Amino acid sequence: MSDRLNLTYTSGLILQTVAQGLSYGFDIIDHTGLPSGTVYPALRRLEGAGLVASLWDRNETEKSGGPPRKYYKLTPSGQDRLRLLYGRFPLLERTAQ
Amino acid sequence: MDTRLTSRTVPVGIRCLLATAGVLLPPAMRSAWVREWHAEFWYSLAPAHGYRRKMWARALGAFPDAWVLLRQDCGVARRIHEALRSRCAPIILLVLLLSVIGLLTDGFRRGRALLFHDDSAGLVLIAQPIPFMGGSARVPSAQVDAWLEQSETVAELGRWSIGDRVRAGQHIPVCRADAGALRLFAEAPVKPPCRLFELTSSKALPFAGVLARLKSGAPVSKAEQELAQTASLHRGWAQPRVTRLADTRTRPLKPVGLVLLIVFLFSVLAIRANRMAAWVWAISKIALSFAAITGVWAELMARAPFTETGGIPPLWSALLYLAPAVAACSAAWWLRRDARRRCRICYRALALPVLVGMQGRCLFEPGCVEHLCGAGHGSLLVGPAGQPTGEESWVTW
Numbered sequence: 001m002s003d004r005l006n007l008t009y010t011s012g013l014i015l016q017t018v019a020q021g022l023s024y025g026f027d028i029i030d031h032t033g034l035p036s037g038t039v040y041p042a043l044r045r046l047e048g049a050g051l052v053a054s055l056w057d058r059n060e061t062e063k064s065g066g067p068p069r070k071y072y073k074l075t076p077s078g079q080d081r082l083r084l085l086y087g088r089f090p091l092l093e094r095t096a097q
Numbered sequence: 098m099d100t101r102l103t104s105r106t107v108p109v110g111i112r113c114l115l116a117t118a119g120v121l122l123p124p125a126m127r128s129a130w131v132r133e134w135h136a137e138f139w140y141s142l143a144p145a146h147g148y149r150r151k152m153w154a155r156a157l158g159a160f161p162d163a164w165v166l167l168r169q170d171c172g173v174a175r176r177i178h179e180a181l182r183s184r185c186a187p188i189i190l191l192v193l194l195l196s197v198i199g200l201l202t203d204g205f206r207r208g209r210a211l212l213f214h215d216d217s218a219g220l221v222l223i224a225q226p227i228p229f230m231g232g233s234a235r236v237p238s239a240q241v242d243a244w245l246e247q248s249e250t251v252a253e254l255g256r257w258s259i260g261d262r263v264r265a266g267q268h269i270p271v272c273r274a275d276a277g278a279l280r281l282f283a284e285a286p287v288k289p290p291c292r293l294f295e296l297t298s299s300k301a302l303p304f305a306g307v308l309a310r311l312k313s314g315a316p317v318s319k320a321e322q323e324l325a326q327t328a329s330l331h332r333g334w335a336q337p338r339v340t341r342l343a344d345t346r347t348r349p350l351k352p353v354g355l356v357l358l359i360v361f362l363f364s365v366l367a368i369r370a371n372r373m374a375a376w377v378w379a380i381s382k383i384a385l386s387f388a389a390i391t392g393v394w395a396e397l398m399a400r401a402p403f404t405e406t407g408g409i410p411p412l413w414s415a416l417l418y419l420a421p422a423v424a425a426c427s428a429a430w431w432l433r434r435d436a437r438r439r440c441r442i443c444y445r446a447l448a449l450p451v452l453v454g455m456q457g458r459c460l461f462e463p464g465c466v467e468h469l470c471g472a473g474h475g476s477l478l479v480g481p482a483g484q485p486t487g488e489e490s491w492v493t494w
Binding site for chain 2: 024025026029035036037038039040041044045048060064066067068069070
């Protein structure tokens with residue numbers, strides 16, 4: 001399914017942000033400057049395509065006493081796809097550097 | 098200085114917004130989704146300036162997120178089907194229906210004006226009862242003149258008659274009215290059932306419908322007494338009857354209101370017979386259904402035109418007397434049928450019909466169709482299978 005998914009620059013930017021280690025939804029929003037109505041649907045699509053995976057972070061809960069938070073991380077196929085995207089969007093690679 | 102938000106500082110409005118967006122998702126996915134969004138707000142750092150607006154903008158993103166998740170993981174059609182089977186869906190639909198009717202009728206304005214105030218501005222209709230036959234007829238114009246000469250109650254009156262005109266092969270009803278009648282029509286909340294109005298002299302109408310406005314404080318009975326005195330002036334003149342325009346329009350109120358009340362009580366008793374624990378849901382649905390029927394009916398009643406003989410046109414009579422009764426009976430039938438196919442404990446629609454037992458057996462395990470409650474409260478056994486009038490029994494686990 002991930003092969004057929006035609007990723008836009010925005011999705012690539014979100015994928016790259018996750019790859020840089022910014023794994024929480026609001027952190028991605030802060031970093032990219034994209035609205036939440038763009039970031040979250042894109043994350044759902046990427047997760048549905050198997051490019052990112054989501055997990056509940058219990059460590060943060062133990063530290064701060066807050067509710068468990070969901071974080072996103074890149075899957076191996078997501079990393080492959082990101083490399084392909086660097087070829088398609090050179091600006092994205094430059095941003096990453 | 099940055100301050101960390103706690104769950105208490107997540108504004109109630111944002112929490113309500115998240116809950117509203119969460120309605121798009123099926124219950125199985127909703128709680129995890131809401132927890133994710135809530136946690137993000139909880140851990141957000143809040144710069145002192147303009148953070149609330151930023152949070153609100155972020156919270157609005159929950160709607161497209163829920164929509165994408167719905168389309169991706171659940172399917173819109175499946176969710177709609179699921180939502181329609183839920184216990185609150187009919188209530189929400191009925192409330193929406195009532196709101197739409199309320200908006201279209203300007204908050205049931207005309208119905209309220211008729212039922213709670215006399216919106217007819219003291220107007221009365223005068224018609225002549227037909228002895229032995231029942232019904233009413235138009236009044237001789239000369240008798241009206243005689244009344245007008247000696248009356249102390251009438252302030253203004255007008256005469257009119259409904260005729261027929263052929264235009265482009267079609268019969269069009271035309272109201273021929275004198276100047277007084279046209280003036281009173283303009284004041285009246287409803288008009289005769291005509292599209293065309295023509296000015297004519299009162300002399301051209303030997304028998305006419307009469308619309309009058311009585312003087313302030315003048316009772317209808319006194320006007321009738323005066324008219325009774327004119328009856329003896331000429332052979333063939335009878336005593337006309339005076340009816341308030343408001344009374345003509347509210348005439349269906351008692352018989353149809355009684356029918357609606359009886360059918361409503363019947364529906365409530367039918368729910369009681371089912372021994373339903375979730376009776377609040379069922380009664381709410383019945384009450385809202387009957388409120389919708391009554392609302393539409395009252396609005397129609399307030400819009401019913403009047404005839405020369407002080408009544409309502411036949412088509413409108415059918416609409417005002419028969420239609421609400423038919424609608425109430427149909428609603429009662431549907432509500433009873435719907436209540437039988439819902440869980441007695443939680444009012445969810447029963448699903449997964451399966452054939453149990455053996456068809457053709459009478460004593461041991463006869464063939465029945467079992468409908469299950471999705472929440473596991475019990476099952477409804479309908480049987481024996483294949484027979485049109487099978488018995489039903491509710492089994493609680």
